[in-house]
Amino acid sequence: MKDKLNIAVIGCSVMGKLHMQGVINHEKANLYAICDKYEDNLKAAMEEKNVKIGVTDWHELVNDENIDAVVIVTPDRLHPEMTEAFLRAGKDVLCEKPMALNLELCEEMMRVEKETGRKLMIGQVCRCTPGFIAAKELVDSGKIGELFFVESEYAHNYDHAKGVDNWRMTPDRNGFIGGGCHAVDLLRWIAGNPTEVTAYSNHKCNLDWPTDDCTVAIYKFPNNVIGKVFSSIGCRRRYTMRSVFYGTRGTVICDNTSPSITLFSRDVALSDGSYDFTKPIDVPVEVNNHNVNAEIDVFINALINGEDMPVTSMEGASTIAVACATVESATVGKTVNIKYPTV
DSSP: SSSSSSEEEEEOOOOOOOHHHHHEEEETTEEEEEEEHHHHHHEEEEEEEHHHEEOOOTTHHHOOOOOOOOEEEEEEEHHHHHHHHHHHTTTTEEEEESSSSSHHHHHHHHHHHHTTTOOOOEOOOOGHHHHHHHHHHHHTTTTSSSSEEEEEEOOOOOOOOOOOOGGOOTOOOIIIIIIHHHHHHHHHHHHHHSEEEEEEOHHHHHHHSOSSEEEEEEEEEGGGEEOOOOOOOOOOOOHHHEEEEETTTEEEEOOOHHHHHHHHEESOOOOOOOOOOTSSSEEEEOTTTTTTHHHHHHHHHHHHHHHHOOOOOOHHHHHHHHHHHHHHHHTTTSEEEOOOOOO
16 A cells, blocks of 8 residues: 555535645645646646646546546536546545436446446535534434434525536536435434435525425335425525434434534433433534545545445435435325335
């Protein structure tokens, strides 16, 4: 194993540069090259991050034998082609969420991963968010008893987040798949894979967008747990992913923008030694709602240590399976059984 892995980052957006910084921060990684199709963006990022190699065509990096791994931070519709090309060229890949825009494309990415023997991680960054990590630890430890209801919301106004060349506005990119997948993945991570979904959607805010901008979905999770996701890309409010986990002995209320999460529990003593599940207990957490640095850390550490990816392609594809079934349910107006990847 090399002393340092040479990493290339594709995409010089704000998120792309966060990933670049994560690579720079890792003592076992070297930010070897970057790519952006717009030369001005590329040159600015090269100067800011002190990178010597920059290209406007990602194909130029595919067969560069000096590159060990690639981080793909590009519009969603480009993920499959780029991921498959780099995997076939012998590079490991961290691909940002959503993995792809439908399950069939995800399954093809998984087949290429299997055929090449390379590793593919999907960047579901909520799994690196301190508040959500703390919530999962409380649930897993039994502090709130047995789960019976879970919910999460992705409330994010996209008026000023259309993306370069308005890539978020393409008809094949439903806002629930592109953004709501964050909430879906969070609930899957904590409550398991839902088996069916009943969803409703409407289109009242972003009228110039080609898809519905609000979706509410009800899921049937394992162990008879009920779940709900609310997703809006047109809401008039500050961004939030407020999430609540209800158990038989307590409740966790959290989001990804607050310095603490709230715990109600029959099993945790208050400061005066009493037990009162109606009194909130604040659990301090770091505020880091796009903890890309941790995402890069776990990706590189897994490569160095020869371990499985923390968020496998199966996990990324399963989240897309749920998101696509949700859009289907809202479209056809009936409950849909969720089909998971079979690769």
